[in-house]
Amino acid sequence: MDSADVRDDLDHVLYTEAQIMARLREIGAQIDADYAGRELLLVGVLNGAVMVMSDLARAMRSHMQMDWMAVSSYGAATKSSGVVRILKDLSCDIRGRDVLIVEDIVDTGLTLNYLLDNLRGREPASVEIMAMFRKPDALRVDVPVKYLGFDIPPEFVVGYGLDYAQRYRNLRDVATLAPHVYN
Ligand code: PRP
Secondary structure (H helix, E strand, O other), X not given: OOHHHXXXXXXXXXXXXXXXXXXXXXXXXXXXXXXXXXXEEEEEEEOOOHXXXXXXXXXXXXXXXXXXXXXXXXXXXXXXXXXXXXXXXXOOOOOOOEEEEEEEEEOXXXXXXXXXXXXHOOOOOEEEEEEEEEOHHHOXXXXXXXXEEEEOOOOOEEEOOEOEOOEOOOOOOEEEEOHHXXX
16 A cells, blocks of 8 residues: 555655665664674564564575564553563574564553563573664653664554554555544
């Protein structure tokens, strides 16, 4: 889906597909250099991270493996607790592995804060975070993002895996949503 296909639903494009891909090539090269000689396990957080996982993995030139987790907050009222429910756990044992969590967005940081803690408990050799987008103004906990695509303003953004009511994940660009869509 292109921005033109849903022009009336969007306010403005923040990052185009080309800008996202260019940034991912830089991050992929940095990861290749940082983990030279080690085979990284990329852990994607469903559903939003599907697009960035796919493109980041292909931007890398070294061997890698991938696995997935699905998590969900315990409802709006308790989201502030930072406790998330694991809907789908990893298929592999990460003990002794170099792990890189791959996320589409860090908003409050609560999801990644929990995941980082959870995965560290499984005794990997290392665990780091790659996030395509981050909203610095929305952060409630400090999350150590090693590889970041872009910081964005605290607006309602969709595309490149980010949804509104499960839609717009397949939008190639990342754009702010027009208020009439969510009002
Ligand atoms: C989004 C995103 C992160 C999380 C970030 O997932 O993919 O996992 O929210 O928010 P936080 O920093 O405030 O914890 P969401 O729960 O919307 O599910 P999705 O990936 O299926 O869209």
